[in-house]
Amino acid sequence: MPAKKARSNTSAAAPAAAPAPAGPPGTGPSLVQRALRKLGLQRDIDFALYLPMRYEDETRIVRLADLRDGEQGQIEAVVLDSEVSYRPRRQLVVTVDDGSDTCQLRFFNFYPSHQKQLAVGARVRVRGEVRGGFLGRQMMHPTVKAAGTQLPEALTPVYPTVAGLAQPVLRREVRAGLARAVLDETVPASAGWPGAGEVWNLRSALSFLHYPTPDVSIAALEDRSHPAWQRLKSEELLAQQLSQLQARRERAGQRAPVLPSSDAATALHAQLMAVLPFALTGAQARVGEEITRDLARDAPMHRLLQGDVGSGKTVVAALAAARCIDAGFQCALMAPTEILAAQHFSKLIGWLAPLLETRGLRVAWLTGSQKKKARDEMSAAVESGEAALVIGTHAVISEKVRFKRLALAIIDEQHRFGVAQRLALRGKATQGLEPHLLMMSATPIPRTLAMSYYADLDVSTLDELPPGRTPIVTKLVAEHRRDEVIDRIQAQLAQGRQVYWVCPLIEESEAVDLRNATETRDELAGMLGDHVNVALLHSRMPTAEKQAVMAAFTANDVQVLVSTTVIEVGVDVPNASLMVIEHAERFGLSQLHQLRGRVGRGAAASACVLLYAPNEGGRVGETARARLRAMAETGDGFEIARRDLEIRGPGEFLGARQSGAPLLRFADLETDHLLLDWARELAPLMLDRHPGLAQKHIDRWLGSKADYLKA
Ligand code: ADP
Numbered sequence: 001m002p003a004k005k006a007r008s009n010t011s012a013a014a015p016a017a018a019p020a021p022a023g024p025p026g027t028g029p030s031l032v033q034r035a036l037r038k039l040g041l042q043r044d045i046d047f048a049l050y051l052p053m054r055y056e057d058e059t060r061i062v063r064l065a066d067l068r069d070g071e072q073g074q075i076e077a078v079v080l081d082s083e084v085s086y087r088p089r090r091q092l093v094v095t096v097d098d099g100s101d102t103c104q105l106r107f108f109n110f111y112p113s114h115q116k117q118l119a120v121g122a123r124v125r126v127r128g129e130v131r132g133g134f135l136g137r138q139m140m141h142p143t144v145k146a147a148g149t150q151l152p153e154a155l156t157p158v159y160p161t162v163a164g165l166a167q168p169v170l171r172r173e174v175r176a177g178l179a180r181a182v183l184d185e186t187v188p189a190s191a192g193w194p195g196a197g198e199v200w201n202l203r204s205a206l207s208f209l210h211y212p213t214p215d216v217s218i219a220a221l222e223d224r225s226h227p228a229w230q231r232l233k234s235e236e237l238l239a240q241q242l243s244q245l246q247a248r249r250e251r252a253g254q255r256a257p258v259l260p261s262s263d264a265a266t267a268l269h270a271q272l273m274a275v276l277p278f279a280l281t282g283a284q285a286r287v288g289e290e291i292t293r294d295l296a297r298d299a300p301m302h303r304l305l306q307g308d309v310g311s312g313k314t315v316v317a318a319l320a321a322a323r324c325i326d327a328g329f330q331c332a333l334m335a336p337t338e339i340l341a342a343q344h345f346s347k348l349i350g351w352l353a354p355l356l357e358t359r360g361l362r363v364a365w366l367t368g369s370q371k372k373k374a375r376d377e378m379s380a381a382v383e384s385g386e387a388a389l390v391i392g393t394h395a396v397i398s399e400k401v402r403f404k405r406l407a408l409a410i411i412d413e414q415h416r417f418g419v420a421q422r423l424a425l426r427g428k429a430t431q432g433l434e435p436h437l438l439m440m441s442a443t444p445i446p447r448t449l450a451m452s453y454y455a456d457l458d459v460s461t462l463d464e465l466p467p468g469r470t471p472i473v474t475k476l477v478a479e480h481r482r483d484e485v486i487d488r489i490q491a492q493l494a495q496g497r498q499v500y501w502v503c504p505l506i507e508e509s510e511a512v513d514l515r516n517a518t519e520t521r522d523e524l525a526g527m528l529g530d531h532v533n534v535a536l537l538h539s540r541m542p543t544a545e546k547q548a549v550m551a552a553f554t555a556n557d558v559q560v561l562v563s564t565t566v567i568e569v570g571v572d573v574p575n576a577s578l579m580v581i582e583h584a585e586r587f588g589l590s591q592l593h594q595l596r597g598r599v600g601r602g603a604a605a606s607a608c609v610l611l612y613a614p615n616e617g618g619r620v621g622e623t624a625r626a627r628l629r630a631m632a633e634t635g636d637g638f639e640i641a642r643r644d645l646e647i648r649g650p651g652e653f654l655g656a657r658q659s660g661a662p663l664l665r666f667a668d669l670e671t672d673h674l675l676l677d678w679a680r681e682l683a684p685l686m687l688d689r690h691p692g693l694a695q696k697h698i699d700r701w702l703g704s705k706a707d708y709l710k711a
């Protein structure tokens with residue numbers, strides 16, 4: 001891939017960094033190291049600040065008979081029976097008896113090692129939530145260990161993790177990281193601390209939460225007014241305030257090309273308006289003006305365009321590009337996936353290519369999968385300035401691509417781009433002038449976040465959908481009523497409509513995801529008959545193949561598209577009127593909303609079916625159901641984002657973990673306003689009087705993520 005790991009200033013800015021534990025010479029990073037990196041854990045301090053998401057009480061064994069339905073507990077029992085069942089789907093069903101009662105353990109994803117551990121006659125220690133069920137008491141996906149080993153004395157921390165990284169390994173890494181981390185004081189003694197309570201130092205606060213002592217209860221650990229939490233929250237908010245202020249001060253000094261607007265009939269902007277097959281919505285026109293005003297200034301635009309799925313952000317981007325080209329400059333448009341970039345490309349060339357041609361200009365296409373010859377040819381056009389508009393994936397910002405005079409960079413689905421990529425785009429400055437930046441997102445930022453992390457960002461909102469859309473009816477359907485869904489699909493197909501079927505996310509392994517999707521495709525093909533074409537689209541397919549499948553679906557040569565979540569962004573096939581999402585409970589709300597937005601794009605009434613597995617995964621059951629209900633109740637992306645935030649907390653928002661956005665992990669802007677006030681007051685003083693400590697504090701807390709605000 002051309003996206004060279006972008007330069008980042010972290011190597012210089014993170015003196016506390018220790019080299020990652022190296023594998024044997026000559027080998028790449030181990031699985032564990034890769035998993036740790038995925039979690040953003042590299043420096044000692046990253047480990048130290050990586051807190052448990054919950055604690056488990058493994059200190060006691062209880063009697064099954066004493067566990068109420070819905071209660072978590074740890075039992076020791078003997079396996080009476082163990083078998084693989086295929087109804088309603090493949091699962092391992094194990095019956096255990098602890099002398100007081102019996103219980104069934106169910107596992108949907110299991111390996112031969114599970115079966116071996118749970119062989120008839122084995123004595124096992126099982127921990128999970130018991131539920132009363134139709135077939136007796138059950139535990140879904142409990143944790144299983146050999147019985148008889150020593151019980152821990154204190155609560156066990158459980159960390160968020162990814163495939164390939166077991167809790168004990170992660171726990172050990174965190175412990176080692178915390179032990180090594182240098183945690184000297186960064187807050188000047190003269191600053192004082194907010195509130196009147198006891199003040200703990202950083203190391204005691206972290207040790208308290210990572211390694212509870214036997215006398216500490218879950219309630220104490222989760223009490224956010226505890227001095228340990230107060231300390232972490234105050235420090236975190238201070239880091240946030242410092243880095244924001246620093247970014248604001250830096251940006252105040254930057255200059256951008258002035259792009260005056262021309263409304264002459266011969267201008268590209270006016271010509272584009274004339275060829276559009278529709279009139280702009282009021283919201284599009286208003287946002288267009290906001291952008292036009294920004295572009296005419298010599299300060300770089302730093303604007304987020306948020307608009308619900310289908311609100312028509314693309315045309316706003318095209319009009320901004322036209323303004324830029326009218327002023328004699330180049331515009332770059334980047335999308336996170338090749339499919340999405342290709343869609344922009346075909347739409348924008350349809351509108352703009354003929355108009356550009358009369359000016360001796362063209363649109364260039366740049367992606368990683370391109371043949372070298374094509375890419376070299378495109379790069380040359382970018383360098384000569386002949387390519388007035390450059391569309392593609394992050395290949396657009398590859399170091400080899402040199403713009404003649406880039407003045408506007410547009411990033412679609414901005415939250416899917418990493419910090420480094422956004423920075424690299426800004427690094428494409430011409431003659432010391434920063435390009436204007438327009439970021440687009442269908443995932444709205446809630447107000448509280450907009451006011452804090454994005455304080456430095458201007459936000460435009462498309463709060464109006466183009467006319468003629470029919471609302472999408474959303475239905476929740478339990479997994480065992482899958483047959484009804486097939487009837488629905490057939491009804492749509494009979495009317496000449498098309499259907500999306502989205503396969504579940506199974507985090508453990510892509511291979512399992514793929515096998516599942518393939519099985520579903522075959523199953524549907526079998527049930528729907530020969531006259532229906534069912535195709536599969538997944539993230540591991542070669543690009544050309546993906547594009548061929550998408551083209552076939554667009555042309556209605558394929559009627560049912562089974563896919564993993566690669567279609568999540570940007571696909572536009574108005575004839576598709578039904579979307580089925582399998583295991584909807586495993587998706588985030590905003591993600592479901594985006595997926596659902598793929599239908600309802602034409603005039604036909606559209607529906608979205610959320611298939612869910614009741615009770616699966618035990619503890620997630622209730623919240624999952626509440627979230628799915630929220631989906632059925634509202635079609636408004638902003639409302640959904642608000643509820644998502646409520647349910648998941650801001651740390652998860654905007655896919656923060658992938659994007660590296662420095663969102664708050666500990667503090668809560670609503671409830672911690674006293675701490676926020678303290679941080680806000682201290683930040684400018686600290687930057688002025690203790691710049692060294694300020695930098696150290698930012699690096700410690702945000703590390704490479706500090707760049708996010710500047711990007
Ligand atoms: P999104 O905001 O999700 O990126 P798109 O830009 O893909 O939305 O627009 C969704 C669909 O609506 C496209 O087919 C687009 O051509 C169409 N569209 C955009 N603006 C209007 C409008 N003002 N009137 C009618 N259709 C429009």
Ligand code: MG
Nearest residue numbers: 313314412570
């Ligand atoms: Mg879009």
